[in-house]
Amino acid sequence: MLDEHGLPGFTMEAVARRAGASKATLYRHWPTSGALMVDAMDATFEPFPVPDTGHVQTDVAQLLTAFVALLEETPFPRLLAAFIDAAERDPTLATLHADLTRRRREPILVALTRAREGGQLPSHLDPELATDLLTSPLFYRRFIAHQPIPPSLVNDVVARVLGAWR
């Protein structure tokens, strides 16, 4: 329902009808449509395993490329878009979305921290800021600028961002 109709069509009644279940059954599993939304979002996202090619640029590029593929398939981006609007008026959803975002960032943070400890990246590199700079252009293109994400963009972003602390 979120994928096809966005937030306006995502009511417990519409979901129950589509599932061929009663509203009472739905409410037994999820007390609110927000709780159902969080579980739907969670089901579309598996954290990526952290690659270990020995080259941090390659590891990070592989993680970002996998993320671009996720952004180009439904239902993940449509659920994320609905979440963005819903979180504006529901602080619980905003907190849950912040948690999901933290889990999604984790593999990149691990790759950067490992490379910093191994001397592949300078010790003054800030992994959190670098992760912001690496991932945010992908969200921005997909949801704000509505521009395609060419395959070269990932390599350009990785080269510039990891080079920014040299």
Place this chain on the structure above:
Amino acid sequence: MLDEHGLPGFTMEAVARRAGASKATLYRHWPTSGALMVDAMDATFEPFPVPDTGHVQTDVAQLLTAFVALLEETPFPRLLAAFIDAAERDPTLATLHADLTRRRREPILVALTRAREGGQLPSHLDPELATDLLTSPLFYRRFIAHQPIPPSLVNDVVARVLGAWR
């Protein structure tokens, strides 16, 4: 209505009722709720004038700081959030949102291009990619990570991104 209730509450009927006007009057000015949404969005955003302090870092930091203030006030961010969800299922809205984004980017592109021509930035700097890297972390923090934007973030982002082409 968008600010208070998001996309689910943004119907021509609800807007007419709130405005104390008839639906017929509303439809005379805007053929669809999408057209009304675009005008509402447009009304919350004035392009910033391009500062010219003689230091590109300062010019860009001023533009980003003004943008952070816009993200921290309603109604702009709530309208943007509703737009993000609506654009998923309405290609016309996606195109219009892409146009608004281009207008919003323009002052930063102007500041970067001017500094590149004046020799303050290296000639191989890509102003479009630099603008993506400068602006996208702000959207990301506000709408995806749901984290505050500390004042130091703008200066950190400007220093790292403009330094990435050295």
